[in-house]
Amino acid sequence: MKRLGRVFYNRPAIEVAHDLLGKYLVHVSGGVERVGRIVEVEAYLGPHDLAAHSAKGMTPRTKVMFGPPGHAYVYLIYGIYHCMNVVTDREGHASAVLLRALEPVRNVAGPTQGPGLLCRAMAIDRRLHGHDLVSEHFYIAAPPRAEPVVMVKRPRVGVDYAGHWAKRLLRFYIRGNPFVSKP
């Protein structure tokens, strides 16, 4: 498996989101290598995108989004679940792609349909916030055999507060995949 390099992430969030479908998320911890195939994502375009956390400006939490591409933006939601994003585009653009669902490949226990469940199953938490994905132990890789995917575009989930931005088709998933969170 070939780990994705910086150039993969150094592009507009929508492009990266499209290309992440079918890629493998890898997390090695406690001597266990967990691998899941990315089947659902959402793009957050930057401070002008009112659904993006970076729309509130740079804060201690969102600082990573304003940094260089290829880093993990992990945060706690509702005090219970974690959500994982990949920072995209050039430094300062503050855009990212939220990973919403995985298809288990190796050592993935429990449901993975949804951003919170995905992180639980992959043992991802705040300790990985800011982690460089172009490194060992926690990264994204091209699968051994890339299978053709048909992409579906839908509005993002849970961002009704974002006005017209809530209507944009920035949620992408693999058509027909049974691990998508809300087909």
Place this chain on the structure above:
DNA sequence: TGCACGATGAAC
């Protein structure tokens, strides 16, 4: 220092 709320998920 206090407080309202969230890129969720599960129960009722």
Place this chain on the structure above:
DNA sequence: TTCATCGTGCAC
């Protein structure tokens, strides 16, 4: 539709 549960951001 309600609730669990807590860090974050902003008001005071």
